[in-house]
Amino acid sequence: MNYDLECKNLVKSFDQFKAVDHVSFAIPKGSFFSILGPSGCGKTTLLRMIAGFYEPNQGDILIKGKSVLNTPPNKRPVNLVFQHLALFPMMTVAENIAYGLRRRKIGKAEIKQTVTDALQRIGLPDAGPKQIDQLSGGQKQRIAIARCMVLKPDVLLLDEPLGALDLKLREHMKVELKQLQSQFDTTFVYITHDQSEALVMSDQVAVMNQGKFEQVGTPQELYYAPNSAFVAGFVGESNRWQGKAVSADNQSITMETISGLHIHAGIPLESDISTISRFSVGQDVVTYVRPESISLKRITPDISGNNSPTQTGENILQAKVKDLLFDGAKSRALMTTSSGETITVSLPQTGEFSNLKNGDELMLSWRADAVKIFHDSAL
Amino acid sequence: MMKSDSKRLSLILLLTPFVLWLGLLVIIPHIDMFLLSIRERIAPRTYETSFANYAEFFGEPLYWNTLARTALMSILATVLTLFIAFPVAYYIAKILRGKSKSILFLLCLLPFWVSELVRTFGWMILLRETGIISNFLQWAGLISGPIELLYNDITVIVGLVYTSMLFMVVPLVSTLDSLDDSLIEAGYDLGGSAFSVTREIVIPHAMSGIISGCIVVFMLTLGNYLTPILLGGKSSMWFTGQIYTQFITRFNWELGAAFGFLLLFVSSAIVWLGLKLSGQTLASTVAKN
Numbered sequence: 001m002n003y004d005l006e007c008k009n010l011v012k013s014f015d016q017f018k019a020v021d022h023v024s025f026a027i028p029k030g031s032f033f034s035i036l037g038p039s040g041c042g043k044t045t046l047l048r049m050i051a052g053f054y055e056p057n058q059g060d061i062l063i064k065g066k067s068v069l070n071t072p073p074n075k076r077p078v079n080l081v082f083q084h085l086a087l088f089p090m091m092t093v094a095e096n097i098a099y100g101l102r103r104r105k106i107g108k109a110e111i112k113q114t115v116t117d118a119l120q121r122i123g124l125p126d127a128g129p130k131q132i133d134q135l136s137g138g139q140k141q142r143i144a145i146a147r148c149m150v151l152k153p154d155v156l157l158l159d160e161p162l163g164a165l166d167l168k169l170r171e172h173m174k175v176e177l178k179q180l181q182s183q184f185d186t187t188f189v190y191i192t193h194d195q196s197e198a199l200v201m202s203d204q205v206a207v208m209n210q211g212k213f214e215q216v217g218t219p220q221e222l223y224y225a226p227n228s229a230f231v232a233g234f235v236g237e238s239n240r241w242q243g244k245a246v247s248a249d250n251q252s253i254t255m256e257t258i259s260g261l262h263i264h265a266g267i268p269l270e271s272d273i274s275t276i277s278r279f280s281v282g283q284d285v286v287t288y289v290r291p292e293s294i295s296l297k298r299i300t301p302d303i304s305g306n307n308s309p310t311q312t313g314e315n316i317l318q319a320k321v322k323d324l325l326f327d328g329a330k331s332r333a334l335m336t337t338s339s340g341e342t343i344t345v346s347l348p349q350t351g352e353f354s355n356l357k358n359g360d361e362l363m364l365s366w367r368a369d370a371v372k373i374f375h376d377s378a379l
Numbered sequence: 380m381m382k383s384d385s386k387r388l389s390l391i392l393l394l395t396p397f398v399l400w401l402g403l404l405v406i407i408p409h410i411d412m413f414l415l416s417i418r419e420r421i422a423p424r425t426y427e428t429s430f431a432n433y434a435e436f437f438g439e440p441l442y443w444n445t446l447a448r449t450a451l452m453s454i455l456a457t458v459l460t461l462f463i464a465f466p467v468a469y470y471i472a473k474i475l476r477g478k479s480k481s482i483l484f485l486l487c488l489l490p491f492w493v494s495e496l497v498r499t500f501g502w503m504i505l506l507r508e509t510g511i512i513s514n515f516l517q518w519a520g521l522i523s524g525p526i527e528l529l530y531n532d533i534t535v536i537v538g539l540v541y542t543s544m545l546f547m548v549v550p551l552v553s554t555l556d557s558l559d560d561s562l563i564e565a566g567y568d569l570g571g572s573a574f575s576v577t578r579e580i581v582i583p584h585a586m587s588g589i590i591s592g593c594i595v596v597f598m599l600t601l602g603n604y605l606t607p608i609l610l611g612g613k614s615s616m617w618f619t620g621q622i623y624t625q626f627i628t629r630f631n632w633e634l635g636a637a638f639g640f641l642l643l644f645v646s647s648a649i650v651w652l653g654l655k656l657s658g659q660t661l662a663s664t665v666a667k668n
Contacts, residue, residue, distance in 0.1 A: 074570050
């Protein structure tokens with residue numbers, strides 16, 4: 001397998017603070033790789049090391065198999081799309097795009113042709129003579145990418161470029177960025193704190209926290225099979241409960257929260273036998289359940305709920321509607337259990353629950369294998 | 380009605396000092412100077428309107444040579460000030476951070492707390508025949524006898540550049556401060572060298588500061604009297620010295636006034652030419668600061 005970008009054991013510290021702590025990863029050619037993490041997790045530092053603006057304290061960066069550690073930023077085959085795009089206001093759009101080409105001592109006619117092609121490609125064929133401040137946010141975005149892409153970099157780095165756009169445009173640009181990436185067929189490394197951006201666009205996502213990669217995987221893997229409490233909490237929405245393990249058997253672990261709620265968590269089949277031994281009775285654990293994996297049922301006289309595993313691997317619970325959060329297809333309800341815990345559930349869009357009111361009683365149920373359980377470190 | 384009245388009153392109150400300043404200290408003296416410059420004394424206490432004073436300026440090579448020399452040396456001093464001040468301003472604005480930045484900026488400002496006269500005497504203490512540098516060189520055995528470093532053109536230029544530094548550094552620091560660091564980084568990231576980033580990104584951005592700094596420094600240098608006279612001595616041939624001579628020594632106010640007007644005209648023409656060559660307008664350079 002040949003990789004466009006490989007980082008080996010990168011470390012960068014500022015005084016006592018380790019911004020990037022032994023990070024290793026490899027990105028195959030032509031893929032869209034995102035680094036997702038909260039602000040201050042070290043993702044920008046990592047990106048700036050790849051671009052060449054910071055020197056790592058330890059480790060190596062390889063682009064197409066060659067170390068670039070001793071290559072200054074203006075000689076590296078990577079380009080960076082800055083957070084605020086950093087288009088040159090003293091130049092026109094065409095001059096901005098031609099800037100990098102001019103540095104390479106390419107003939108005037110060829111530069112002109114390349115710029116025209118690039119503008120055509122990003123759908124702004126007439127923008128060439130415009131000034132930067134005449135462009136809209138989305139157009140600036142495209143110019144900033146085109147300015148880098150004409151240089152045919154091996155890797156394009158993007159530093160939260162959608163951050164400054166409004167929501168509608170951001171949604172639109174997500175799709176467009178993905179299209180541009182496949183159009184140019186270049187490896188993109190995209191950093192963001194917005195999980196939806198990372199999930200929608202990426203082939204691979206790395207979740208970063210406190211200078212370390214918590215998990216690297218496809219968006220689906222991160223969402224459905226998070227391997228740490230941080231990933232489970234950071235990617236997507238979740239109900240989170242802390243408590244102690246009270247019983248464990250081959251298939252499941254039962255946790256009790258401080259308020260007395262019992263949660264049964266299944267052990268995924270594929271996990272090795274050590275998973276079970278990982279948890280022992282009395283340990284502090286934390287569980288995550290996605291709002292959409294909880295199914296709702298209206299109360300009928302013949303069922304009454306007090307979470308007991310009637311069917312194997314099922315959590316059943318009675319709760320009262322505390323608040324309805326209407327958001328179209330993403331509508332949710334906040335439920336309170338008799339013990340006072342709050343649970344967020346997604347409302348199915350079948351219309352069945354469209355007449356739900358505050359105070360209504362519902363039966364909540366979710367499968368034990370929809371529960372992700374982790375040791376409770378000091379999070 | 381009330382509202383517009385009070386608005387007018389506040390406008391009048393705000394404008395009054397400005398109008399008084401402009402009228403009493405700028406316009407009236409200049410009108411008077413101009414009238415003075417276009418009269419010719421034909422007999423004691425009898426005057427006639429003529430351009431004889433201006434004709435005398437062009438007829439006497441010493442006069443116009445002095446003006447041309449003053450203008451050229453002022454341009455040279457301005458350019459040198461720019462070349463020295465630009466790296467200093469860049470270092471203060473873009474490389475230093477936090478405390479050291481304000482300390483260095485303050486250090487640039489510090490000499491200006493002392494009067495120009497005292498600072499110029501400082502130079503004289505260093506440079507005169509029995510001064511510190513001359514003595515040091517003799518002590519070190521590099522020269523055999525005392526050396527006079529004052530009273531030449533190079534010393535005058537050095538003094539003028541020193542006097543002007545602050546007026547160049549301040550506008551440059553403020554424009555460079557407003558340059559987004561990521562633009563410089565983007566310049567490098569896209570393959571630019573230090574030279575091309577400076578030429579294509581830093582200088583175009585700093586142009587308004589460069590021009591306004593140059594205008595201020597040029598005007599101050601051209602109109603400077605103290606530094607050229609003290610450091611250049613009698614042979615400095617600075618045009619302001621010539622004006623002083625006409626007014627005070629020769630008591631020829633008419634010619635002195637004509638010289639004053641010629642100086643104003645030459646400085647305006649050079650500033651206008653500078654703006655044209657750099658493609659800036661006076662409004663854009665002043666408004667940005």
